[in-house]
Amino acid sequence: MKFFKVFVLVLGLLSLAPAFGADLKIGWINIERIFREAGPAQKATKKLEKEFDKRQADIQKIGKQMSDLQTQLDKEGMTMSEADRSQKERELANLNRDFQRMQREFREDLNMRRNEEFASIQERANKVIREIAESEKYDLILTDVIYASPKIDITDKVLKALADK
Numbered sequence: 800m801k802f803f804k805v806f807v808l809v810l811g812l813l814s815l816a817p818a819f820g821a822d823l824k825i826g827w828i829n830i831e832r833i834f835r836e837a838g839p840a841q842k843a844t845k846k847l848e849k850e851f852d853k854r855q856a857d858i859q860k861i862g863k864q865m866s867d868l869q870t871q872l873d874k875e876g877m878t879m880s881e882a883d884r885s886q887k888e889r890e891l892a893n894l895n896r897d898f899q900r901m902q903r904e905f906r907e908d909l910n911m912r913r914n915e916e917f918a919s920i921q922e923r924a925n926k927v928i929r930e931i932a933e934s935e936k937y938d939l940i941l942t943d944v945i946y947a948s949p950k951i952d953i954t955d956k957v958l959k960a961l962a963d964k
Contacts, residue, residue, distance in 0.1 A: 826932070826940040827947035829954045833924050834917060837961045843916040851909055858901050865894045927960040 834840050868891050876884050931953065932940050941947070 823938050824936060825951050826937045826953040827944060827951045828928060828940060828942050828957055829952065830924075830942045832954050833957060833961070834920065837920065837924070837958055839920050839923060839961060840917070843913075843920060847909065847912055847916060850912065851905070854901075854905050854908075858898065858905060861894060861898045861901065865891060865898060868894065924957060924961060927957055931956055931960065 868887060872884070872887055872891065876887075879887070928940060931937070937953075940953070
């Protein structure tokens with residue numbers, strides 16, 4: 800539905816341009832590429848990796864403990880006493896519960912921090928895009944399209960402007 804509205808708007812603007820005797824200047828930006836290649840985005844990604852490395856290592860450590868305990872139960876479960884096997888199974892269930900909780904909290908915290916970091920990058924990118932639009936007299940700049948000709952792609956200009964700031 801959103802695409803259809805944008806499509807109708809663009810078609811309407813394109814149909815009006817000849818009537819007013821003016822050429823419509825349109826630009827397109829690949830936002831995914833901005834978030835992937837822009838210097839601030841790469842810095843934010845490295846910052847997040849560094850911030851969450853220890854927690855990820857802790858989760859992997861518990862995963863290894865679970866795997867080792869499961870292997871021990873598989874190999875020695877039949878020869879263990881009922882009490883020992885039951886105790887190991889409870890320990891495995893507790894580790895699994897902790898593992899699941901830690902993974903969920905890790906994902907939630909990482910997503911929240913990623914959203915915070917990338918919100919500031921998007922704000923900076925929007926400012927740069929507005930500056931480019933005003934200085935180069937663009938009538939319309941789009942980000943969400945199915946196809947855009949390379950001649951209207953101004954993503955490189957935005958990346959360069961973000962790198963300069």
